[in-house]
Amino acid sequence: MIDFLQKLGQTTLTSLGKLGRGYFFLIHTLVGIISVLSRPRLLTKQLYSVGVLSFLIISISGLFVGMVLGLQGFYILSDFGAEETLGVMVAASLVRELGPVVAALLFAGRAGSALTAEIGLMKATEQLSGMEMMAIDPIKRIIAPRFLAGFLSMPLLAALFSAIGVIGGQLIGVGLLGVDDGAYWSQMQSTLDFQDDIINGIIKSIVFGFVVSWIALFEGYDAIPTSEGVSRATTRTVVNSAFTILGLDFILTALMFGDI
Amino acid sequence: MQNSKTQETLTGLFVACGIAALFFMAMQISNLGSFSSEKVYNISANFENAGGLKVKSPVTIAGFRVGRVSSISINKDFVAVVKMNIASQYKLPDDTVASIYTAGLLGEQYISLDPGGEEEFLEENGVIDITSSAVILEQLIGKFFTDKESQ
Incomplete structure (x- = not known):
C-alpha cells in the first residue's frame, strides 16, 4: 500500500517537474527568439531543414488526401444528387480540419522527430554543455532558431497542404468523375468564408506549429543523454505531439465552430 | 558557400x-475575392416569418446574387426584421418586393428581390414594405388537409 502511494507520488512529482521544466524552457526560448532576429542566417538554415525538407511529403500527402476526399465525397454526394457541392466538401474539410491537423501530424513525424534526435544527440555528445563552457547560450544559438523555424513553417505547410488538396480534389472530381468545373469552384467560394474558415484554419496551424516545435525541442533538450534516452525522447515527441494536436484540435474546433 | x-x-x-x-x-x-471589396448599402425588410433564412444567405435579383443577409432579429411586434447588404451599384426602386424562396426542394433559403417601377430609389437603411414570407412546408400541408375536409 505504502509502496503504491510512493509510486503514485513519484509519478506525479516527476510529471509535474517535467511540466515545469517545459514551461521554463519555453520562456527561455521565447526570450531567445529576440536574439535570433539579429542573426537571420541561423533562421534560414533551420527553415531549410524544417520547412523545405518537409515540403515534399506535405505536398504529396496533400495531393493524395485531396484526391481521396474527391472520390469518397463524390460517391456519398451522388446518392443525394448533390455532386456539385463536392468542392465545398473537399475544401471545407481540408481548410478547417485536415489541412492543419494532417500537416501537423506529418510535420511532427518528419521535422519534430528530427529536431528531437538532433538536440538529444547534441546533449548526449555534450555539445550543448561545451557551448555553455564557451559562454554561448545553447538556447539562444541552437534552440530558438529551430523553434522559430518550426513556428513559421507550420502555417505555410498547412496552407500548401490545403491548397494542393483542393487541386487534387478537383483533378479527381472534375477530371475523372465529371463534376462541373464552374460548380466545383463557385459553390466552394460561396460557401467558405474567409474569416470563419480560412483564418481559423491558419490559427489552428499556428497553434500546432508552436506546440509541436515546443514538444520536439523540449523532449530533445530534456532527454537522458544516452542513445536509449534519445530514442525514447524521439518516440515521445511523435506520440505526445499526435495526442496534443488531436486534443487541441478538438478544443479549437469547439471554440471556433461550436456556436454555429 | x-x-x-x-x-x-x-x-x-x-x-x-x-x-x-x-x-x-x-x-x-x-468568398473574399468575390465580395468583400465591393461597396454595399444596408436595407431592411420585415417578414412575418423568416423561415430558415440565415445570416449570409444570398439576396438575389432575377437569380443573380446582389448581396447578403447581414442580420436577422425580431422587433416589438414579433415581426422578423431582416437586414441585408446590397452592392451599391444596384439601385432598387422604392416599391421593390422581397420574398423568401428555397433553392431546390431541400436547398438553402434566400431572398429574392423583385424591383418595381417607382422613380424613387431605396436609400441607406431603407425599408422594403412589400414582402412575402417563407413558405413553411408543414403549414402548406396542414392547409391542404383542412381544405380537403371542408369540401
Missing part, C-alpha cells in the same frame, strides 16, 4: 510557395 546559397534559394522558394498557397486559399477557395 555555394551550398548555403542553394539552401537560401530553396528556403526563399518554400516561403514564396507557402505565401502563394495562403493567397490561393484566400482568393480562390473563400
Whole structure:
C-alpha cells in the first residue's frame, strides 16, 4: 500500500517537474527568439531543414488526401444528387480540419522527430554543455532558431497542404468523375468564408506549429543523454505531439465552430 | 558557400510557395475575392416569418446574387426584421418586393428581390414594405388537409 502511494507520488512529482521544466524552457526560448532576429542566417538554415525538407511529403500527402476526399465525397454526394457541392466538401474539410491537423501530424513525424534526435544527440555528445563552457547560450544559438523555424513553417505547410488538396480534389472530381468545373469552384467560394474558415484554419496551424516545435525541442533538450534516452525522447515527441494536436484540435474546433 | 546559397534559394522558394498557397486559399477557395471589396448599402425588410433564412444567405435579383443577409432579429411586434447588404451599384426602386424562396426542394433559403417601377430609389437603411414570407412546408400541408375536409 505504502509502496503504491510512493509510486503514485513519484509519478506525479516527476510529471509535474517535467511540466515545469517545459514551461521554463519555453520562456527561455521565447526570450531567445529576440536574439535570433539579429542573426537571420541561423533562421534560414533551420527553415531549410524544417520547412523545405518537409515540403515534399506535405505536398504529396496533400495531393493524395485531396484526391481521396474527391472520390469518397463524390460517391456519398451522388446518392443525394448533390455532386456539385463536392468542392465545398473537399475544401471545407481540408481548410478547417485536415489541412492543419494532417500537416501537423506529418510535420511532427518528419521535422519534430528530427529536431528531437538532433538536440538529444547534441546533449548526449555534450555539445550543448561545451557551448555553455564557451559562454554561448545553447538556447539562444541552437534552440530558438529551430523553434522559430518550426513556428513559421507550420502555417505555410498547412496552407500548401490545403491548397494542393483542393487541386487534387478537383483533378479527381472534375477530371475523372465529371463534376462541373464552374460548380466545383463557385459553390466552394460561396460557401467558405474567409474569416470563419480560412483564418481559423491558419490559427489552428499556428497553434500546432508552436506546440509541436515546443514538444520536439523540449523532449530533445530534456532527454537522458544516452542513445536509449534519445530514442525514447524521439518516440515521445511523435506520440505526445499526435495526442496534443488531436486534443487541441478538438478544443479549437469547439471554440471556433461550436456556436454555429 | 555555394551550398548555403542553394539552401537560401530553396528556403526563399518554400516561403514564396507557402505565401502563394495562403493567397490561393484566400482568393480562390473563400468568398473574399468575390465580395468583400465591393461597396454595399444596408436595407431592411420585415417578414412575418423568416423561415430558415440565415445570416449570409444570398439576396438575389432575377437569380443573380446582389448581396447578403447581414442580420436577422425580431422587433416589438414579433415581426422578423431582416437586414441585408446590397452592392451599391444596384439601385432598387422604392416599391421593390422581397420574398423568401428555397433553392431546390431541400436547398438553402434566400431572398429574392423583385424591383418595381417607382422613380424613387431605396436609400441607406431603407425599408422594403412589400414582402412575402417563407413558405413553411408543414403549414402548406396542414392547409391542404383542412381544405380537403371542408369540401
